[in-house]
Amino acid sequence: MKPTPCPSCQQTMTKHRFERLLHGEVILDMCFSCQGIWFDEFESVQITPGGIVDLFKLLHEHHDDQRIPLRDPLKCPRCNEKLLHGLDVAKHGGQFNYHRCLQKHGRFTTFAQFMIEKGFVRQLNPAEIDELSAKVGIIRCMGCGAPVDIRKDHACGHCRAPITILEPSAVEQALSRYQHAEVRRTTRDVEALGDAIVMREREKSRQKRLKQEPENAGIIDAIDLLAAGAEFVWTLIKR
Numbered sequence: 001m002k003p004t005p006c007p008s009c010q011q012t013m014t015k016h017r018f019e020r021l022l023h024g025e026v027i028l029d030m031c032f033s034c035q036g037i038w039f040d041e042f043e044s045v046q047i048t049p050g051g052i053v054d055l056f057k058l059l060h061e062h063h064d065d066q067r068i069p070l071r072d073p074l075k076c077p078r079c080n081e082k083l084l085h086g087l088d089v090a091k092h093g094g095q096f097n098y099h100r101c102l103q104k105h106g107r108f109t110t111f112a113q114f115m116i117e118k119g120f121v122r123q124l125n126p127a128e129i130d131e132l133s134a135k136v137g138i139i140r141c142m143g144c145g146a147p148v149d150i151r152k153d154h155a156c157g158h159c160r161a162p163i164t165i166l167e168p169s170a171v172e173q174a175l176s177r178y179q180h181a182e183v184r185r186t187t188r189d190v191e192a193l194g195d196a197i198v199m200r201e202r203e204k205s206r207q208k209r210l211k212q213e214p215e216n217a218g219i220i221d222a223i224d225l226l227a228a229g230a231e232f233v234w235t236l237i238k239r
């Protein structure tokens, strides 16, 4: 099978097998540094609930991978032409974007945009943003990756994308559409997610202290709500 250079960083993407909904399996190319997936076919692939659980497992395993910003322009891994920006509306609401090859070689989408496309993400209302901002200050925009200080802004200052989270109950709904694994219900998603992020960050700085790494005093990393949400969903669905 042909290696696929990442449309952004040009490193070879890793291949992962996922169960396809009607029959067989599909192999997708992923880059965890760029947080993106390359689809050789243009159409959105229908992955089974088992495949979606596998995807969350991968996000969980690569939670601490180094992230790099996407390059502009992105290049098609097959013909090296510039990828074109596309915008679409998800079946269950919400806009998502992707980058496609004009020669129909395929499309590149970020994990965050894929989650929106699959209906796993929902927009936070102002009260929920306030609640989350008591625990988490700066997050990374799911649309463009720019840092957003949610204590001040309720949308991304760069791309105007609203503040969204991966919602366990939305993941549950998507999975149960196919009568599959139950995700434990939580009525206090935002509070629980905020707590999970605080715990995780505390654990990270404890590990750093143990390893005697410098703490980068004063520099606050933007919290990736997608990665944190994927981690949170993973703790709910793993058995």
Ligand SMILES: [Zn+2]
Residues within 6 Å of the ligand: 006, 007, 008, 009, 010, 011, 031, 032, 033, 034, 035
């Ligand atoms: Zn990459």
Ligand SMILES: [Zn+2]
Residues within 6 Å of the ligand: 076, 077, 078, 079, 080, 081, 101, 102, 103, 104, 105, 106
């Ligand atoms: Zn191409």
Ligand SMILES: [Zn+2]
Residues within 6 Å of the ligand: 141, 142, 143, 144, 145, 146, 156, 157, 158, 159, 160, 161
């Ligand atoms: Zn943005």
